[in-house]
Amino acid sequence: MTPFARLTATETKLFFREPMAVFFTLGFPPLLLVVFGSLPSFREPQDELGGLRTIDLYAPIVVALGIAMFAMTTLPQQFTAYREKGVLRRMRTTPVKPAAMLGAQLLMSTVLSVCTMLVVLAVARLAFDVRLPRLPPAYLVAYLLSAVAMFSIGLLVAALAPTGKSAGAGGTLLFFPVLFFAGLWVPRESMNDVLRTISDFTPLGAGVQSLQDAAAGDWPQLLHIAVMLGWTIAAGGPAARYFRWE
Template identity: 75%
Template sequence: MSALTRLTRTETKLFFREPAGVFFAIVFPPLLLIILGSIPAMREPDKGLGGLRVIDLYAPIIVAMAIATFSLSGLPQQFATYREKGVLRRMRTTPVKPSVMLGAQLLMCTVMSVLVMVVVLAIGRVAFDVSLPSQLPAYLVSYVLCALAMLSIGLLVASLAPSGKGAGAIGTVLFFPVLFFGGLWAPRETMNNVLRTISDFTPLGAGVQSLQDSAAGHWPQLLHVAVMLGWTIVAGGLAARFFRWE
C-alpha cells in the first residue's frame, strides 16, 4: 500500500472522529435538501424561473456548498494545525514527504465531497423528482473545476493562517459570502443584475451556474470556466508561493 493511500485512510479516520465536522460536511447538505424539498412551495413550478421549481435550482447549490465546506472549513484548519503542532516538520525526518500529506488531504476532501454529491443527487431524484444531469460529462467537468478553485482557496488560507484557529476564523469569514454569491440564501436567478454579475466572478457562483447549465443539458459558459480556472491559477499559485511546512 502506497504512502499516499495509507495517509489518506488515516486522515479519513481522523476526520470521522470529529462529529461536528462530519455533520456539517457530510450530513448537513443532504439534510438541507430534504428540509427545503419538504416545503410545498419549493416543489411548485415557477413561471419566473422558466417553469423550474426552486428545489431544482437548489440541488446544484447544495452540491457546491459541500465543496465549499471541505475547502474552507476542513482543509485549511487541519493543515494549519499540523504546521502549528510541528507534525509537518517531524515528517521531514521520515521517508514520507510533507507533500504526501497535502495530497492525502486533497484526496480525502475530493472523495468525501463526491460522495456527498452522489447522495444529494440521489435524494433529489428519488424524493423530489429532481432531474439527473442531462449532460453528465459537462456536469463532471464543472464539478472538477469548481472543486479545484475552492480547494486552491482553501490551500491559500492554510498557507497564510498563523494557526489552526486562525485558519478556521479566516475560512469562516470567507465561507458565508462565498455561499451567498453561490445562491444559497437567494438563487442566482432571483438576484438583481449587480449581484448576479458579482456572483459570476466568484468561484462558487461560477461553479453553481456551470452545474445548473450542465444539469439542463448545456456545457458551461466560457466566462464561468475562465473564472474558475482563474481562481485556481491565482489562489493555487499564491498558496504555493507562501506555503510553509513549519
C-alpha cells in the same frame, strides 16, 4: 501503494476520526436539502423561474454548499491543527514534500465531496423528483473544477493562517460571501444584473451556473471554466509557495 496513496489513505482515516467534521461536510448538505424540500413553496412551479420549482434550483446550490463546507472549514482548521500540534514539524523530517501533503488533502476532499454530491442528487431525485443531470460528464467536469478551485482557496487559508483560530476566522469570513454569490440566499436567477455578474466571477457562482447548465444538458460556458481554473491557479500556487511546516 505509492507513498502518495498511503499519505492520502492516512489523511482519510484521520478525517473520519472527527465526528463533527464528518457530519457537517458529508451529512449536513443532504439534510439541508430535505429541509428546503419540505417547504411547500419550494415544490411549486414558479413562472418567473421558467416553470421550474425552487427546489430544482437549490439542488446544485446545496452541492456547492458541500464543497464550501470542506474548503472553508475542514481543510484550514485541520492543517493549522496539524501545525500547532507539531505533526507537520515531525513530517518535515520525512521525504514528504509540501506539494504531496497538499495534494493528498486535495484528493481526499475531492473524493469525499463527490460522495456528498451523489447523496444530494439521490435525495433530490428520490424525495423531490428533481431531474438528474441530462449531461452527466459535463456535470462531473463542472463539479471537479469548482471543487478544486474552492479547495485551493481553503489550502491557501491554511498555508497563511498562523493559528487554528485565525484559520477558522478566515474560512468563515470567506464562507458566507462565497455562498451568497453561489445563490444560497438568493438564487442566481433572482439576482439583478450587477450581482449576477459578480457571481460569474466567483468560484462557486461560476460553479453553480456550470452545474445548472450541465443539468439542463449543456456544457459549462468558457467564461465559467476560465474563472474556476483562474481561482485554482491563483490560490493553489501561493498555497504551495507559502506552505509552512511550523
